[in-house]
Amino acid sequence: YSLSSYFSCIKISNIQINFKTPSTPFTKSIWGMISPLTKSFYHNSWRMIHQTFVLIGIPGMQEKNSWVAFPLFVLYALTLLGNITILYVIKIDPSLHEPMYFFLSMLACSDLGLCISTMPTMLGVYWFDSREIPFNACISQMFFIHILQEIESGILVAMAFDRLIAIRDPLRYRSLLSNSVIAKIGIAILSRGFCFCFPFPFLIKRLPFCRSNVLSHSYCLHQDAMKLACAGIKVNIIYGLVVVMCTIMLDVLIILVSYILILTTVLSIASQKECLKALNTCVAHISAILIFYIPMIGISVVHRFGKHLSPIVHMLMANIFVAVPPLLNPVVYSVKTQQIRQRICNILQFKNK
Structure with missing residues (x-):
């Protein structure tokens, strides 16, 4: 036949x-x-075909990507300069070798890591139109972005505890937060981030990608890549929700409880001047919390409910998510922390002489 x-x-x-x-x-x-x-x-x-993912810059306006490249490069340079300055100032000044500033050093390191993990790829997309990224490189970038976000969230919780102890029990502050305790907290934050983020690469690698391989950002995220799979992603979705609930949501709850306790302590202080002085020590940390969590919530909402939004909205939220917190954190702590501000001014004056 x-x-x-x-x-x-x-x-x-x-x-x-x-x-x-x-x-x-x-x-x-x-x-x-x-x-x-x-x-x-x-x-x-x-x-075999999908050995790479394709990153995007300004959707539908690739010819205008170069307009974003130079401002992005300036942000990259300022982010590196700001966080390295914070680390340098804390290192050379013995008076800043306190728990609060050790946690600030950890925050600066995580911001540097996030900047180094994402900015070269983003600059490649916007400046050189280098939009393809190998599959394994994308998975590696995804892992580092997620683990650094988890670490930063954990550091913000540790800084909330630092402020709580400093205000509620100032006499025991140094004994409760000794160098060994701070080191253990740092190891715990790293371990938690690694344990929760380690499965992400394997959850992505198990999926077949037989549709489009074009991502909606200029870097790789788990929630972005999994949508391109042509198999069931229920496991990825459930695990992602578990991670968010056990880390980000729990961290936000702990920070909220810490500040409720701080507020009750501060309001019990008789002197209004002392009350304002105590609250002023928390301004920089509260600013860092808002700078970190608002973009994270924004990009999560866009991914979950923004299917009909313009691709430009996705692009803007994605860039804000990775570029703004590492840039603004050193600025906020330099402006709002008198010791760091004074030390930076002293360094600048010494160099001018």
């Missing part, structure tokens, strides 16, 4: 066969042999 007399066409792309003649045992047996082969060929061919 000739196959051409039974089939009008075999559509590999749709894995579908159109019959000209009524179904017979012979045609069924032929389809039974061909169907697994075509499906296997289809999926394997797409697995």
